[in-house]
Amino acid sequence: MSLNYKELDFQQTPLGELMLRRRRLLQLGGLEIYEVKLGEDFLMSSLFHEAESQLSSLGLGVLKRKELDVVVGGLGLGYTAVAALEDRRVTSLVVVEFLEAVIQWHQNGLVPLGRTLTQDPRCRLVHADFFALSQDVSKNFDPADPHKKHDAILLDIDHTPTRVLHQTNTRFYSEQGLRELAQHLKPGGVFALWADGFPEASFTRQLAGVFATAESHTITFENPITGGSSEGAVYVAQTTP
Structure with missing residues (x-):
């Protein structure tokens, strides 16, 4: 196996073939990056994580509270979760994968941020279906305290609200699915969502029909592969205080 490429893991999953690999980009001075593929889809790369980090910063930034109970939907390479833990107000973080x-x-x-998450006592990694948990309003996302409400729920799973990893996820982005999600939040709680590309105005309007406030942000970041820039979207919606 070349020192410039190594397949770290390959597994069959309910969603298809999952691969974790590490590469060195010679055109970037041998920079080491980690990539995740699901089937033929590139899910994520450590080279591009600004939008995932901004998901936490923007989502938690609107909350003016001293302590925060947070849920992250989708673990990935860990950038959203680690950014959440950098906010010292976070007292508990449940990551649903x-x-x-x-x-x-x-x-x-196997991934660079693994120890940061697994060694932080505030953080727990939960193997479960985020969308199924959201639909069940009789209990919450935290198996240790199933009736607790949360200050913020940060979601980073599908490519966009209209380009999902599995067709069953589509229901979550409907008005009914969003209203179920809102019931898991405390008064004034925040739901924030990462998506690839520019924000979709239609989805911002849909959020505004469910939550007290809703806005979208365009995150622009450098793309050293193309020499240009790329975009990600972060939606932030807040329930009535």
Whole structure:
């Protein structure tokens, strides 16, 4: 195996073939990056994580509270969760991940941020279906305290609200699905969502029909592969105080 490329893990999952690989980009001076593929889809790369980090910064930034109970939907390479833990107001963080293999990467130190998450006592990684938990309003996302409400729910799973990893996820982005999600939040709680590309005005309007406030942000970041820039979207919606 070349020193410039290594397949770290390959597993069959309910969503398809999942691969974690590490590459060195010679055109960027041998920069080491980690990439995740699901089937033929590139899910994420450590080279591009600004929008995922901004998801936490923007979502938690609107809350004026001394302590925060936070849920992150989707673990991935861990950038959203680590950015949340950098906010010292966060007293508990539950990260819900559907693919058990992704949790194992972090527990086994296969990805750079794994130890940061697994060694922080505020953080717990939960193997579960975020969308199924959101639909069940009889209990919450935290298995240790199923009736607790949360200050913020940060979601980073699908590519966009209209380009999902599995067709069953589409229901979550409907008015009914969003209203169910809102019931898991404390008064004045925040739901924030990452998506690829520019924000979709239609989805911002849909959020505004469910939440007291809703806005979208365009996150622009450098793309060293193309020499230009790329975009990500962060939506932030807040319930009535």
